[in-house]
Amino acid sequence: MATKEFKTESKKLLDMMIHSIYSQKEIFLREIISNASDAIDKIYYRALTDDKLNFDKDNYYIQITPNKDNRTLTVADTGIGMTEEELEENLGTIAQSGSLKFKTENDSKDDHDIIGQFGVGFYSSFMVADKVTVISKALGSNQAYKWESEGADGYTITPAEKDSVGTEIILTLKEDTDDEKYSEYLEEYRLRQIIKKYSDFIRYPIKMEVTESRPKKENEKEFEEIKEVQTINSMVPIWRKNKSELKQEDYDNFYMEKHYGYDKPLRHINIQADGMVRYHAILYIPESIPFDYYSKEYEKGLELYSNGVMIMEKCADLLPDYFSFVKGLVDSEDLSLNISREILQQDKQLKLIAKNINHKIKKELEKLLKEDRSQYETFYKAFGRQLKYGVYMDFGQHKEDLQDLLMFYSSKEKKMVTLNEYVSRMPEDQKYIYYAVGESNEKIDKLPQTELVADKGYEILYFTEDIDEFAVKMLIKYKEKEFKSVSSSDLGIEDEQDKKKDEAEEKANKNLFDKMKEVLSDKVKGVRASKRLKSYPVCFATEGEVSIEMEKVLNQMPNNENVKADKILEINTSHSVFKALKVAFDLNDQPKVERYTNLLYNQALLIEGLPIQDPVAFSNSICELMN
Numbered sequence: 001m002a003t004k005e006f007k008t009e010s011k012k013l014l015d016m017m018i019h020s021i022y023s024q025k026e027i028f029l030r031e032i033i034s035n036a037s038d039a040i041d042k043i044y045y046r047a048l049t050d051d052k053l054n055f056d057k058d059n060y061y062i063q064i065t066p067n068k069d070n071r072t073l074t075v076a077d078t079g080i081g082m083t084e085e086e087l088e089e090n091l092g093t094i095a096q097s098g099s100l101k102f103k104t105e106n107d108s109k110d111d112h113d114i115i116g117q118f119g120v121g122f123y124s125s126f127m128v129a130d131k132v133t134v135i136s137k138a139l140g141s142n143q144a145y146k147w148e149s150e151g152a153d154g155y156t157i158t159p160a161e162k163d164s165v166g167t168e169i170i171l172t173l174k175e176d177t178d179d180e181k182y183s184e185y186l187e188e189y190r191l192r193q194i195i196k197k198y199s200d201f202i203r204y205p206i207k208m209e210v211t212e213s214r215p216k217k218e219n220e221k222e223f224e225e226i227k228e229v230q231t232i233n234s235m236v237p238i239w240r241k242n243k244s245e246l247k248q249e250d251y252d253n254f255y256m257e258k259h260y261g262y263d264k265p266l267r268h269i270n271i272q273a274d275g276m277v278r279y280h281a282i283l284y285i286p287e288s289i290p291f292d293y294y295s296k297e298y299e300k301g302l303e304l305y306s307n308g309v310m311i312m313e314k315c316a317d318l319l320p321d322y323f324s325f326v327k328g329l330v331d332s333e334d335l336s337l338n339i340s341r342e343i344l345q346q347d348k349q350l351k352l353i354a355k356n357i358n359h360k361i362k363k364e365l366e367k368l369l370k371e372d373r374s375q376y377e378t379f380y381k382a383f384g385r386q387l388k389y390g391v392y393m394d395f396g397q398h399k400e401d402l403q404d405l406l407m408f409y410s411s412k413e414k415k416m417v418t419l420n421e422y423v424s425r426m427p428e429d430q431k432y433i434y435y436a437v438g439e440s441n442e443k444i445d446k447l448p449q450t451e452l453v454a455d456k457g458y459e460i461l462y463f464t465e466d467i468d469e470f471a472v473k474m475l476i477k478y479k480e481k482e483f484k485s486v487s488s489s490d491l492g493i494e495d496e497q498d499k500k501k502d503e504a505e506e507k508a509n510k511n512l513f514d515k516m517k518e519v520l521s522d523k524v525k526g527v528r529a530s531k532r533l534k535s536y537p538v539c540f541a542t543e544g545e546v547s548i549e550m551e552k553v554l555n556q557m558p559n560n561e562n563v564k565a566d567k568i569l570e571i572n573t574s575h576s577v578f579k580a581l582k583v584a585f586d587l588n589d590q591p592k593v594e595r596y597t598n599l600l601y602n603q604a605l606l607i608e609g610l611p612i613q614d615p616v617a618f619s620n621s622i623c624e625l626m627n
């Protein structure tokens, strides 16, 4: 009988399990029971949708059998079973692409990180067993097969005897060591404890033979030990339990069991709706971001049950994209079992549920923001970008719903603030909500364009993510206050007296500015005296819809159309550099005027983080100045 090798990644993971020092080894049982329950779900669903099969609930269960003599723990189920090919495919490779990716990317991390963050399913049995045997007979098959492995060296698959359809997992437990007592997994009380802790809500009975001490019938003073098979779990799914019966720990355990994430959920939402549409839902807002969240691989969706039977693993229609981080399930009596994906999309009930859920998630986030600011900030750090994306998408359809959940860093408060907080402390004379765009808060702090607004004592919101400015352009206003970039050509700050002064200045320097515009030609839309600069010599202002930061973002996109912001070169006429330029102009020193103009233009580009077209020429010009 030939031994087959595990796939390379599986081998690595398996090796890790075998040598694991993970403290919560008990979770192996949760993983095996969860697989067994999934397998029964599958046969149950098959029976409900296939007239030739019938499902008698009494015949479907999970049986746990410890055997101290052989040192084995057996978990048997009456689920759908696996064919020879399925045994090969499912148990020879890692199912969880997450753990695989994590492992290959972080080779130095230890097993605690892997198990803690991704879970490892079936392979976790190798934490406690040095030999694992799986005997399975698939539905519709006459032949059973045995898969057997003693660890990373490989596995064998051979024909086997098994009367009924289903799977038996037999773990031969490792020998006890000073630190680890594997034999505890053969003790009735310990098994009962683990099952209750992690698998209480499994919808099928988890049966085990237990010994009970009872008063004798003939003499109540004497006790006798009676062995009988009992169902250990309560079988009531968590979403059907009374809210008052559930503790935080139950929600946390359910989240882990379901592999919704390997962090602790930040918040849970338990919905028991009994109105127009009847459904139960348990939803979670995760604390940390799944490793593939902002990638194409990430699939949003909630598990969908029809009266206790799972009909879809990831129902995307239940969640809008901006809440795609939400995990959980929905169970409704009003949904038909045979519903296809296409029909489901049109289903009125489902639409109602989705709308309702959307509302509840929003309310929960608002509550979190109000009640626990620091938790909300943790959430926002992970998923804020998704909310901003939500404001922008679908032509701003959801902006009203989401605007109060947004936060930005504030120049004044030096922390994240909401739009409502910003607007409520705006001085009376302030007309706009000001923002500045840049790569980081530190870089924005140094942006010349912020000088005038900051000098006025106005608060500035810092936009450091690509989506920020696009989202705000979609919002246009918040509480009747328009958004305005500190780089926009008209800041709406100057009074009449300033305006007159500016006009005079513009007039006095008109010839020079015209000359500079001529030198720069269509690289800029115009050159003018700056109202916003105090200590810096030069900066860009923009006119129109596209800002410089938007230009950068748009030009990074594939098939970009080389969109350009309309840039105005603004000169600080009080600066000594301008004075030198003016002297050269008055002396008709053409080459100097050209050189200075180009230098100023390039400086403005650098400040904005835009590339200089000819860095060598720029550097040569500086060298000439230094000589």
Ligand SMILES: Nc1ncnc2c1ncn2[C@@H]1O[C@H](COP(=O)(O)OP(=O)(O)OP(=O)(O)O)[C@@H](O)[C@H]1O
Pocket (backbone or CB within 6 Å): 031, 035, 036, 039, 077, 079, 080, 081, 082, 090, 091, 094, 095, 096, 119, 120, 121, 122, 123, 167, 259
């Ligand atoms: N008792 C079982 N009956 C039928 N199939 C099983 C059983 N146990 C495992 N399998 C099959 O083996 C696969 C691998 O199981 P494993 O626990 O490694 O990952 P998973 O269950 O797919 O992922 P996750 O653990 O994240 O839910 C399962 O998807 C299932 O197809």
